Amino acid sequence: MTSNESRRISDLDTLKAFGHPLRMKLYRLLYISRKATASQLAEQVDEAVSLVSYHLRKLADHGLIEEAEQQGTDGRERWWQPASKRLNLHNEDFSDAPEKVATHAAVGRLVFDQHVELYRRHLDSAQSWSPEWRSASSGSEYLARLTAEELAALGQEMHELIDRYEERGRARDEAGDTEGRENVALHLYAFPFRS
Template sequence: MSSKETRAITDLGTLKAFAHPLRVKLYRALYVARTATASQLADQVGEAVSLVSYHLRKLAEHGLIEEAEPQGEDGRERWWRPASESLTVRHEDVKDAPEKLAAQGALTRILLEQRVDLYRRHLDESDSWNDEWHSASFESEYLPRLNASELAELQVELDTLIHKYQARGRAAEAAGDTQGRENVAVHVYGFPFRV
């Protein structure tokens, strides 16, 4: 993986390229797998390899993914990986142009829809998880009364905490400790609202 820890998406072209439902799905699948081929990803998302290859090339054109070292003996297969540890699209980076704001809004809606679908799938498949996973899983809603700077501080603290656990899990897997490890989705939103 590239040494870039976080990539801020600030240009309209990259925002538009990423704001496509299949590309977001492919990016998520690749992020979880860390490295994969178009055929492996096609199996995961249920699309044709040729279509997946096209969308992977588009993601690569905008620097969101990059080629990885081949993992198998078939030198003809192209392997991909995320080009950075994470992606961000911040309001302050796109507020200068209505087109960027619209593209950010489209991307955010796609992400929300896919996150809801992922959670619905979890609920539909809940019988397949054992009691330990049922006890460990959670859903919460907190409604603190904060100002904007406190909300920003909360986001930084949550980010730090999640990265700590992410690094711990990756280090354990790199050391061969894979027993009982699963992909875990943690979706956090922090936004103001009025009643």
């Protein structure tokens, strides 16, 4: 059963295992679907089932995903699910050696690139959504002057708010209230900069 806790990736081997483009996509798809087989995921990423199975096993070897309870009658198919509520990466876990710093930065860039690609696809298809969804979508940039402590507090409050909405949506989804419900991506970046 998926843990209701967040998983903090703090070791280099797990970070490297997660830092593969296809594995990130598979993890995201598995997170959205909650449970899926390699065949179902392979269809979504347009890759061979054997390749997807290999990458799922690598994610499982590092405890990022786990086998799920069998969902159908076909006992030959393995079902997978995320092993935790969310994954977290923290800079301080990878700042004590050059290889760790470089790997953390590379994985961060890959995550960002995938976020950008997801948003580009949304922009390209925005007119195919109903006016209600187009109106509900948003994009904003806020520029504030904060201390490190204030930024940390803001981030914590935002995570708590998003958690409440996500939990409410999942509970309603599991209760069968799926009418009008879609997958929603919310990407937040908060970082200091100098102009």
